Amino acid sequence: MDALRHAVESRRDDLIRLTQELVRIPTLNPPGLNYREICDYLEGRLAPRGWACEFVRAHGAPGDSDTYPRWNLVARHKGPRPGECVHFNSHHDVVEVGHGWTRDPFGGELDEGRIYGRGTCDMKGGLAASIIAAEAFIATRPDYAGSIEISATADEESGGYGGVAYLAQQGAFAHVGHVIIPEPLHKDRICLGHRGVWWAEIETHGRIAHGSMPFLGDSAIRHMGAVLEEIETRLYPALMARRTAAPVIPEGARNSTLNINSIHGGQPEQPADFTGLPAPCVADRCRIVIDRRFLMEEELSEVKAEITTLLERVRAARPGFSYEIRDLFEVIPSMTEKSAPVVRSTAAAIERVLGIEAAYVVSPGTYDQKHIDRIGKLQNCIAYGPGILDLAHQPDEWVGVQDMLDSARVMALVLDDILMGQDPSLTRPPA
Numbered sequence: 229m230d231a232l233r234h235a236v237e238s239r240r241d242d243l244i245r246l247t248q249e250l251v252r253i254p255t256l257n258p259p260g261l262n263y264r265e266i267c268d269y270l271e272g273r274l275a276p277r278g279w280a281c282e283f284v285r286a287h288g289a290p291g292d293s294d295t296y297p298r299w300n301l302v303a304r305h306k307g308p309r310p311g312e313c314v315h316f317n318s319h320h321d322v323v324e325v326g327h328g329w330t331r332d333p334f335g336g337e338l339d340e341g342r343i344y345g346r347g348t349c350d351m352k353g354g355l356a357a358s359i360i361a362a363e364a365f366i367a368t369r370p371d372y373a374g375s376i377e378i379s380a381t382a383d384e385e386s387g388g389y390g391g392v393a394y395l396a397q398q399g400a401f402a403h404v405g406h407v408i409i410p411e412p413l414h415k416d417r418i419c420l421g422h423r424g425v426w427w428a429e430i431e432t433h434g435r436i437a438h439g440s441m442p443f444l445g446d447s448a449i450r451h452m453g454a455v456l457e458e459i460e461t462r463l464y465p466a467l468m469a470r471r472t473a474a475p476v477i478p479e480g481a482r483n484s485t486l487n488i489n490s491i492h493g494g495q496p497e498q499p500a501d502f503t504g505l506p507a508p509c510v511a512d513r514c515r516i517v518i519d520r521r522f523l524m525e526e527e528l529s530e531v532k533a534e535i536t537t538l539l540e541r542v543r544a545a546r547p548g549f550s551y552e553i554r555d556l557f558e559v560i561p562s563m564t565e566k567s568a569p570v571v572r573s574t575a576a577a578i579e580r581v582l583g584i585e586a587a588y589v590v591s592p593g594t595y596d597q598k599h600i601d602r603i604g605k606l607q608n609c610i611a612y613g614p615g616i617l618d619l620a621h622q623p624d625e626w627v628g629v630q631d632m633l634d635s636a637r638v639m640a641l642v643l644d645d646i647l648m649g650q651d652p653s654l655t656r657p658p659a
């Protein structure tokens with residue numbers, strides 16, 4: 229065990245450099261920049277060390293074009309004996325930089341044990357930790373049984389359709405036994421799954437007229453106001469009363485939640501450099517986009533019916549009220565059993581490395597586990613990786629070097645536990 233620990237810890241400088249170099253490739257999504265570049269970089273790292281690397285472009289996936297091709301990399305290392313396959317999946321895309329940075333977002337600056345930059349925490353630090361863990365394990369246990377895979381995939385931040393979903397549709401998980409997604413859930417926590425999502429656009433209708441004679445028209449904005457009032461006074465209290473038994477973090481996400489992502493009514497907004505005044509019109513259209521996150525205990529059909537019932541209530545109370553509702557996106561909750569093999573291995577490894585019991589959590593938002601579960605039909609999947617979830621998508625995002633090293637040790641121990649067993653051909657009865 230000391231050999232494995234030493235193999236990880238002696239790679240500290242390598243881990244830092246690897247993380248920095250990944251962060252310096254700005255894989256911004258949208259639109260999906262430098263996906264090929266980061267896959268090439270990873271191939272350059274892994275192929276000379278004995279990994280078979282496969283480039284997969286998600287042809288025809290949302291967002292895929294010749295200008296912004298959706299490239300994924302799957303790297304595979306085989307031990308000399310037959311056995312199971314452990315797969316580490318990291319998304320390589322990062323979200324926009326946003327405002328408020330005091331560090332270079334793509335500099336990968338190292339300062340007092342932290343590496344700063346967009347994607348350090350979510351989740352290039354986790355990707356780097358899994359690579360170091362695998363390399364340290366292979367160097368220490370060259371005779372291991374089975375195989376290790378590392379995938380770097382596109383578009384997790386925009387639904388994963390050009391990434392894990394595409395790979396799963398191609399059968400990339402058919403031979404995989406265990407999946408760890410090194411999302412930043414923290415080094416002592418195992419994330420078993422996530423809540424469900426439903427996005428929808430609601431539009432209210434009105435009739436355009438001159439703004440000086442609004443009584444000749446019908447304001448779609450006032451109709452939407454009535455919808456918002458109903459959401460405020462009846463829906464929010466109902467959601468606050470609904471709590472899951474699952475260990476969702478943070479605490480507030482144990483309730484059902486609803487966010488109104490956007491509202492648009494009347495004339496489109498003009499560019500910032502437009503110096504004219506708006507024209508007086510009654511708004512004939514108003515739209516909101518809702519983001520409803522639901523619990524394992526809720527059914528998607530009930531979640532949708534609750535909104536339709538609300539809209540029908542408004543219709544019954546308001547003359548002239550009409551609306552449309554359009555589904556944009558939906559994901560069923562996903563949850564791996566605590567008794568699943570990858571959960572038990574990871575929990576034991578956390579206890580050995582950190583000397584504390586692993587905590588079990590469920591994520592408020594979804595991540596690529598949904599595709600591995602629904603399309604790949606593999607329920608032996610968790611998110612486990614370094615970094616503090618709250619820092620994801622924030623300015624001055626960072627990941628701690630010690631956290632990366634500790635979680636790399638945990639990942640290496642999981643490999644040791646799963647892949648250093650007996651030759652399965654000796655222990656399993658012949659088929």
Ligand SMILES: [Zn+2]
Nearest residue numbers: 350351384411
């Ligand atoms: Zn992420």
